[in-house]
Amino acid sequence: MPAKSKAQQKAAGAALSIKxxxxxxxxxxxxxxxxxxxxxxxxxxxxxxxxxxGKPEHAARS
Structure with a gap:
């Protein structure tokens, strides 16, 4: 499941560090x-x- 935005990718990296x-x-x-x-x-x-x-900074809300 790839990240949809730069912010989501950064948060996943921080969560991985916690984990x-x-x-x-x-x-x-x-x-x-x-x-x-x-x-x-x-x-x-x-x-x-x-x-x-090519990723947006924040994902568009749906």
Missing amino acids: RGDTPKSKAREPSKHMAESMSEKELEKMAHTKRK
Whole structure:
């Protein structure tokens, strides 16, 4: 599941860091905390390793 925006890709990277124990949960922002709790490490890796080129800064809301 690739990231749809740069912001989502960055949040996935932060969530992956939380999941691996590199970053304390208390220092992370809410979207990253939620992603770390609700997604597997493999899903977060796929989203965090998405290429940023051509992605909007924020995804359009539907």
